[in-house]
Amino acid sequence: MSKKKLYEGKAKTVYTTDNPDELLVYYKDDATAGNGAKKGTIVGKGVLNNKISAFFFDMLAKQGIEHHYINMPSDREMIVKKLDIIPLEVVLRNVAAGSLAKRLGLKEGTKMSTPILEYYYKCDELNDPMVNKFHIKAMNWATEDELAQIEKAGLKINSIMTDYLKTKNIDLIDFKLEFGRYHGKVLLGDEISPDNCRFWDSTTHEKLDKDRFRRDLGHVEDAYKEILHRLTGKQV
Numbered sequence: 001m002s003k004k005k006l007y008e009g010k011a012k013t014v015y016t017t018d019n020p021d022e023l024l025v026y027y028k029d030d031a032t033a034g035n036g037a038k039k040g041t042i043v044g045k046g047v048l049n050n051k052i053s054a055f056f057f058d059m060l061a062k063q064g065i066e067h068h069y070i071n072m073p074s075d076r077e078m079i080v081k082k083l084d085i086i087p088l089e090v091v092l093r094n095v096a097a098g099s100l101a102k103r104l105g106l107k108e109g110t111k112m113s114t115p116i117l118e119y120y121y122k123c124d125e126l127n128d129p130m131v132n133k134f135h136i137k138a139m140n141w142a143t144e145d146e147l148a149q150i151e152k153a154g155l156k157i158n159s160i161m162t163d164y165l166k167t168k169n170i171d172l173i174d175f176k177l178e179f180g181r182y183h184g185k186v187l188l189g190d191e192i193s194p195d196n197c198r199f200w201d202s203t204t205h206e207k208l209d210k211d212r213f214r215r216d217l218g219h220v221e222d223a224y225k226e227i228l229h230r231l232t233g234k235q236v
């Protein structure tokens with residue numbers, strides 16, 4: 001396979017493949033927080049996030065969610081459909097944490113009475129500012145119809161993942177999704193892993209996600225391994 005580096009992000013590198021409709025995503029061990037202000041390595045993270053994401057994509061597909069994941073040629077690589085990425089970060093929240101807790105002065109762990117869906121404009125230079133549907137339509141980042149599809153899929157994904165994770169004694173606090181266009185459809189893209197989700201143990205409320213890195217809580221790799229183990233029963 002002839003592959004050319006297309007884009008190197010903070011946690012993943014994207015390559016072309018022989019098929020113009022497909023890309024290869026390589027999951028790195030690099031970790032950043034605060035939009036690159038803090039940098040580090042989480043040994044084995046690439047393998048864990050690749051496998052955890054593949055697990056969630058497969059699970060969501062069984063419930064009718066269309067996504068970009070095709071297959072996993074190696075432990076750190078994923079073949080995906082080449083999406084025309086919509087420049088939005090779509091955040092779903094069930095419990096106050098992180099920036100929501102800060103912005104609204106809420107105690108972390110406060111349960112929301114209904115899920116919250118927020119949009120952020122994907123732009124590192126601007127630190128991904130929060131935007132609403134009016135900004136998105138005025139800037140032509142997505143159409144009304146695309147936003148309707150994104151909201152429907154986002155809320156459904158939240159409900160499927162929350163219910164599933166509950167059976168593994170994990171609370172889904174919040175998470176971030178990205179979507180893109182593919183042959184006239186809007187598909188789920190990016191990854192679903194402890195890098196972009198907050199997972200808390202339902203009994204102890206222990207954090208099993210990237211907040212362990214962001215907040216220097218230690219045992220970062222162990223938390224990622226624990227998520228893969230609870231999902232698949234496998235160690236790595």
Ligand code: C5P
Binds near residue numbers: 100174197
């Ligand atoms: O920081 P904040 O509380 O807004 O994050 C909400 C959720 O979105 C968290 O699960 C976080 O991991 C994820 N997120 C992300 N990428 C960003 C911002 C947030 O994956 N750039």
